[in-house]
């Protein structure tokens with residue numbers, strides 16, 4: 001049975017894109033993300049390009065698979081584009097609706113944190129809808145602390161909604177300087 005198979009975390013591949021898009025679209029339709037209509041959702045090529053672009057720049061982009069099935073994915077982008085922020089990433093994580101609450105999000109988070117630390121990033125930042133209990137619990141479990149509340153930044157289904165900003169350090173965080181450029185992994 002599918003449920004009995006191990007959940008594997010691995011770097012995403014081109015062939016995973018359609019499954020990732022299906023996961024993302026479903027969450028959007030259910031309003032977890034934007035509550036916008038499907039016309040605004042990314043197309044397969046958008047996701048394909050973003051994945052390739054991130055991979056080329058060595059930003060972690062991982063999937064969770066059970067057997068052959070992609071049951072979740074997670075990735076990071078730079079927190080801000082200006083060079084001073086090059087050690088800080090912002091992450092996203094999505095689990096297939098049939099597989100939430102089964103530990104997939106935790107495995108993806110573990111994989112993403114480890115990959116980001118190994119890549120030399122020092123801080124990881126997330127934005128979470130204030131009413132997203134599952135995501136708040138997941139981040140708390142992995143040592144993210146709440147560093148901000150952004151009131152009324154989203155409007156969906158007739159309501160203004162708040163976002164919570166969370167942060168976690170990676171490796172030695174801000175306690176040591178980054179490696180000298182020649183030795184830097186980035």
Ligand SMILES: CC(C)(COP(=O)(O)OP(=O)(O)OC[C@H]1O[C@@H](n2cnc3c(N)ncnc32)[C@H](O)[C@@H]1OP(=O)(O)O)[C@@H](O)C(=O)NCCC(=O)NCCS
Nearest residue numbers: 093094095100101102103104105106128133134135137138
């Ligand atoms: C948020 C999300 C990634 C969590 O993934 P998941 O696989 O369901 O999480 P896990 O099963 O690994 O559980 C992680 C923690 O969250 C808790 N949790 C899971 N679902 C929960 C819920 N509905 N309410 C409260 N806590 C919940 C679990 O108990 C667990 O905490 P614990 O280890 O202290 O017991 C997943 O629900 C998801 O993809 N949601 C839609 C997209 C989304 O919101 N992404 C995050 C954007 S910031």
